[in-house]
Amino acid sequence: MGDAAFKLAEPSYPEVSYEEKERLFAEVKADMRFDDYLYGCYECGICVAVCPSARYYDFSPRRIAQATAREDVELVFQQMQEDIWECSQCFSCLRCPRGNNPGGIITIMREVAINNRLGSAHEALKGYTRIIYKVMSTGTQVSPDMLQDDAFPDWGPGVAAVSQNLDVWRRALPPETHHTTTTGWDIARSTLVELYLIWHKTGALAMIADVDESLHALLEEVMEDLLEEEGYALD
Amino acid sequence: MSIPMEAVAGPGRKNKKEFQWSEEHAPADFRDGLFELEAAGELVVQRVPDDHVLVPLKYGRTKKVPIGQTWHHKSCGQCGHIPGYSTSIFWVNRKLGIEYEDPKDQTSCTAWNYYASATSNSAAQAAVAVRNFAAAYESGNFPIIHCGTSYGHYKEVRHELLHHPELRKEVRKVMEALGKPLVLPEEMVHYSEWFHAMKDEIARHQVRDFSKIAVTVHPACHYYKLVEGDAIYDPEVYGGQRTAIVTGVAQALGAEVRDYSTWFDCCGFGFRHILVQRDFTRSFATQRKIQRMKDEADPDVTLTHDTGCVTTLDKSQFAAKAQDPNAATIPVLSEAQFAALAMGAHPYLVCQLHWHAAEYRPLLEKMGIDWEKAWAEFEEATEKLRKDDKAVLTWEDVDV
Numbered sequence: 001m002g003d004a005a006f007k008l009a010e011p012s013y014p015e016v017s018y019e020e021k022e023r024l025f026a027e028v029k030a031d032m033r034f035d036d037y038l039y040g041c042y043e044c045g046i047c048v049a050v051c052p053s054a055r056y057y058d059f060s061p062r063r064i065a066q067a068t069a070r071e072d073v074e075l076v077f078q079q080m081q082e083d084i085w086e087c088s089q090c091f092s093c094l095r096c097p098r099g100n101n102p103g104g105i106i107t108i109m110r111e112v113a114i115n116n117r118l119g120s121a122h123e124a125l126k127g128y129t130r131i132i133y134k135v136m137s138t139g140t141q142v143s144p145d146m147l148q149d150d151a152f153p154d155w156g157p158g159v160a161a162v163s164q165n166l167d168v169w170r171r172a173l174p175p176e177t178h179h180t181t182t183t184g185w186d187i188a189r190s191t192l193v194e195l196y197l198i199w200h201k202t203g204a205l206a207m208i209a210d211v212d213e214s215l216h217a218l219l220e221e222v223m224e225d226l227l228e229e230e231g232y233a234l235d
Numbered sequence: 236m237s238i239p240m241e242a243v244a245g246p247g248r249k250n251k252k253e254f255q256w257s258e259e260h261a262p263a264d265f266r267d268g269l270f271e272l273e274a275a276g277e278l279v280v281q282r283v284p285d286d287h288v289l290v291p292l293k294y295g296r297t298k299k300v301p302i303g304q305t306w307h308h309k310s311c312g313q314c315g316h317i318p319g320y321s322t323s324i325f326w327v328n329r330k331l332g333i334e335y336e337d338p339k340d341q342t343s344c345t346a347w348n349y350y351a352s353a354t355s356n357s358a359a360q361a362a363v364a365v366r367n368f369a370a371a372y373e374s375g376n377f378p379i380i381h382c383g384t385s386y387g388h389y390k391e392v393r394h395e396l397l398h399h400p401e402l403r404k405e406v407r408k409v410m411e412a413l414g415k416p417l418v419l420p421e422e423m424v425h426y427s428e429w430f431h432a433m434k435d436e437i438a439r440h441q442v443r444d445f446s447k448i449a450v451t452v453h454p455a456c457h458y459y460k461l462v463e464g465d466a467i468y469d470p471e472v473y474g475g476q477r478t479a480i481v482t483g484v485a486q487a488l489g490a491e492v493r494d495y496s497t498w499f500d501c502c503g504f505g506f507r508h509i510l511v512q513r514d515f516t517r518s519f520a521t522q523r524k525i526q527r528m529k530d531e532a533d534p535d536v537t538l539t540h541d542t543g544c545v546t547t548l549d550k551s552q553f554a555a556k557a558q559d560p561n562a563a564t565i566p567v568l569s570e571a572q573f574a575a576l577a578m579g580a581h582p583y584l585v586c587q588l589h590w591h592a593a594e595y596r597p598l599l600e601k602m603g604i605d606w607e608k609a610w611a612e613f614e615e616a617t618e619k620l621r622k623d624d625k626a627v628l629t630w631e632d633v634d635v
Contacts, residue, residue: 032357032399052501052519088508088515089350090456090501091387094463110353125352127511132354139342140311147316154513156553156592168620171627172613173318173587175325177309177337179627184314188339194366194413195342201409202359211354 013081013119021077024112028068028076031108037101041065047093047102059086061093061102068105076109084109085124117210129215132208137222139195140184144170193230196223200234261294262464268397269419277403278396278417281372283424288432293459293468293478298422300432301379303333306371307426310382311343312542319587320545321381323575324426326585329630330578331436335379340370346388347543351506357395357402362409364392369415379424383541386425387457390465393419423465425458427480427540430570431467434487442579443602446489450573451534451565452481453524453548455541456501481540481570488577493532497523503551504543513551520551521562529563536566536598538573545569552593566595576602583613584633 028034047061048054054061064083067075084106093102113121125132135141149160162169170179177185199205205223209216227234273280283299290298305328313320328335345363349355371378380386396403396419407417430437459466459478472479472486477498485492503519505512525548528537539545549567556562568576572586582588582604588595589610599606616632619625625632 032402033395036394036398050499052503052505052523053515055523056515056518085507088501088503088505090504091460092456092499092501094460107350107353111356114353121353124507125354125511128352128507131348131510132352135311135343135345135348140315141343141345141347142311142315144315144318152550154517154554155550158590158592162590165617168617169589170318171620172584172617173322174585174628174630174633175322175337176627176629177339178314178318178321184311184343185309185341186339187342191340191342191370194415195363197412198359198362198366198409201412202356202362202405204355204359207354207356211352 011078011081016077018073021073024080024116025071025073025076027112027116028105028108031111033104034108037104037108038065038068039099041069041100042098044097047096047100050092050095052088052090052092053086057086059083061087061106064102064105064109065096065100080109080113080118081120084113085120114207114210121211125211129212132211133215133219136199136205136208136219138183139187139192143180143182143184145181189226190230193226193232196227197232199223200227258294261296264296265393265397265465266421269393269421272397272403278419279372281368281377281418281420283421284377290428290432290467291469293464293466296464298424298428298465298467300422300424300428301377302429302433303328303335304376305333305335305379305429306341306374306376307335307337308341308344308367308371308378308380308382308385309337310385310542312347312546313381317542317545317549317569317587317590319572319585319590320542320569323569323571323580323586324381326575326580326630326633327430327433327437327571327578330440330575330580331433336374336376338370338374340374341367344382344385344388346384347506349388350384351510358405358409360388361392361396361402361406364389365396365406365410365417365419366413366415368418368420369410369413371420372416372418377424378420379426379429381426381542383425383427383455383458384543386423387461390423390462393423394462425540427458427484427570428467430540430574431480431483434484437484437574437578438487438489441488441577443577443604444489445577445602446491448490448536448598448601449493449532449534450485450490451493451495451528451532451537452485452498453502453537453539453544454478454480454498455539455544458541481538484570484574485538488574490573493534495528495531497527500524502539502544502547504547506543509543509547516547517551517554520547521555524548525552525555525565526563528565534565535601536568536573536595538568538570540570548593550592564593566593566598567591568595576604579634581612581633582606582609584616584628589613 053059087106091103284304287299469479503516
């Protein structure tokens, strides 16, 4: 079953029209990277053999390459609802002798899933929104104060030790940029302003509204406050 | 010392085709497009400083790796959760008397989030990269990238910028709003390439004997699988059949590098999975990597060179051991920490091993390090911070 073309279970997502599926696939193909990522498929299975996700999920990078190469609109839609969030994004599948990049195709499919508010994206990012808030608002993805034993109980007792000693252990780090607890390192305010401008001007901030409207409102407020303080008027 | 191909081949190797260093199969050299666009006035290329080392890449091209005048593009996961990683990189630079910049005008590459959630787009990712490159360019120092994912992602961003004029136009517009030029560095340089380039110099400063230390190496996927031609391959290491990264440093320090069959597998990080679906991450890391290494190589330590790999391989072991007392455990270090220890670094004040999860103290004992004494020294130093006798520890407090 692992590499079958179709999954046999009942779909776990709402049905949409064929035209809507075509529109979503067209959006995937319109990404400027798509032509670099797909050259047809030998069906050799090398990508599956090296894929970590294929070992633990009903997932196959070959199925992704085949569905997109055959322009199988139905299957591509199914994959966007069921498969793409299982990918580890390690890009081991770049070992493809044909030069395909199934992981890259998945990156594009994920972006399209986010932009079109597909249920799979919403489900996959449950519990993840605090990370989006952290990276977009502070400029670093993870911070020392995220190491809490209730968040990482499976990482052992060392997490609690870090949490209990966080302030002192951070001040014990010799690089002067490392004495932070809420960010990975000390980021200049002017740099944060530049980052916020990038999120605004490239539409990355607007994408967050498609994931979580309250998160978007929060980020927008934080960013606009700083930008206005620094004299930037947003269009 | 070198590892011949036969030593790492395994029984199936003789049936496989050997990788040949050939221009015929080499991907296009990105520098052609880079310098053409520079000549056309489309972008600025920051040159590698004159004081550099040439290292060999996969298809025979060489890369210039700067020795000093470096702008350290830090990693959020390293600085946030494995701070002995970045501290060791800086410590080794200082111990070798090399000047560098640890900037505050640097953001994360944000690629961990992008690969996890896709809540960004090509233009935003490229603009974040170019803003960091522009900050390095303005400083006069050359970017050296600590995170393997940042490095791999930036190689991809470079490819996209060089091949898509519409993306350059969009990014240029954003950069103009920031008052910065569209800059790309002449080379993308990962910190582990600096360690590889400097390995003989590092070995000259070695004060601890590692000849009894057996290691396994996990090469990071985003280092050598993304834009695969731009990674260090050396005919002297694995016969040029695998990337020489990390292995070259371990060998230079006299350690015994042992092979295992799942070296090509990723660590199981998964970007999204390590944060919200760790059952996958733990299973893959412990079953496909740690247990295999233990069964096939029984190393004293496994070395790697990326944020996610150190995190995943190290942190995943606790739950496996809790479930099965006989589960394999192996200490996990970056090669930067390993090299720093070889050069005499303090295991806690510099390498910050108390942030690691897998049991590492038997390794320190085998390295000839009295960890109890070292921990007492760390506690004595931090007691001064607790009593507010000192605000912070400085490099002078940790020996350089």
